[in-house]
Amino acid sequence: MLNLPFKALADPTRRKIILLLKEHDMTAGEIADQFKMTKPSISHHLSTLKQAQLVTDERKGQNIYYSLNTTVFQEVVNWFFNAGHVNEGGNSDEEC
Amino acid sequence: MLNLPFKALADPTRRKIILLLKEHDMTAGEIADQFKMTKPSISHHLSTLKQAQLVTDERKGQNIYYSLNTTVFQEVVNWFFNAGHVNEGGNSDEEC
DNA sequence: TCAACAGTTAGATAATTATCTAAATATCTA
DNA sequence: TAGATATTTAGATAATTATCTAACTGTTGA
Numbered sequence: 638m639l640n641l642p643f644k645a646l647a648d649p650t651r652r653k654i655i656l657l658l659k660e661h662d663m664t665a666g667e668i669a670d671q672f673k674m675t676k677p678s679i680s681h682h683l684s685t686l687k688q689a690q691l692v693t694d695e696r697k698g699q700n701i702y703y704s705l706n707t708t709v710f711q712e713v714v715n716w717f718f719n720a721g722h723v724n725e726g727g728n729s730d731e732e733c
Numbered sequence: 734m735l736n737l738p739f740k741a742l743a744d745p746t747r748r749k750i751i752l753l754l755k756e757h758d759m760t761a762g763e764i765a766d767q768f769k770m771t772k773p774s775i776s777h778h779l780s781t782l783k784q785a786q787l788v789t790d791e792r793k794g795q796n797i798y799y800s801l802n803t804t805v806f807q808e809v810v811n812w813f814f815n816a817g818h819v820n821e822g823g824n825s826d827e828e829c
Numbered sequence: 830t831c832a833a834c835a836g837t838t839a840g841a842t843a844a845t846t847a848t849c850t851a852a853a854t855a856t857c858t859a
Numbered sequence: 860t861a862g863a864t865a866t867t868t869a870g871a872t873a874a875t876t877a878t879c880t881a882a883c884t885g886t887t888g889a
Binding site: 640643644646647649652710713714716717 | 809
């Protein structure tokens with residue numbers, strides 16, 4: 638279901654995090670440095686994005702690296718294309 | 734700003750309304766008939782979509798017809814494409 | 830002009846969310 | 860093993876949101 642991803646994208650801070658992660662993977666600290674918010678607040682946003690499966694995380698030593706999960710990201714993009722003509726023809730999604 | 738559209742799309746009822754309007758214009762009543770919710774609740778959702786400029790409304794006699802505003806809808810789609818490579822090359826958006 | 834119909838606005842309430850500070854957990858290094 | 864660093868979890872609070880019922884507004888046609 639796309640409910641969690643859409644809810645996650647509703648917040649501007651989380652959308653900016655997505656944009657940052659589209660550039661390259663980043664640690665939680667590097668991400669937090671881009672905002673005026675406290676680290677716990679950013680951590681909470683990262684947790685929301687993780688629950689929505691829009692990002693993944695991996696610990697490397699002291700740091701936790703976050704990456705964009707392009708699969709779910711793409712599924713959201715597909716919603717916009719499928720919107721209105723789902724179950725009507727052959728599966729002409731995938732790439733555009 | 735895309736904040737209102739993204740917030741509007743965070744609700745599943747509103748996303749379903751968008752899908753309905755992608756098919757064809759509908760009156761507020763026809764839209765409400767598709768849901769188990771009360772008319773005032775749907776009216777509130779329509780108002781949110783209108784504020785986000787994702788839909789437009791036009792009264793025709795007793796009915797108010799709602800239509801999808803494809804311009805703003807497309808701007809949201811573009812966010813996903815522009816995400817990560819904004820201001821990097823020539824304007825290679827528009828169609829894909 | 831009045832009754833019926835279509836839709837919105839107002840006001841209330843319960844649930845969710847964003848943010849903060851303080852405390853906890855995990856890892857590294859001396 | 861203790862101290863420093865990176866990050867998350869807990870708990871609190873204020874703001875926002877979704878939904879309902881009741882009341883209101885606008886339009887039509889008898």
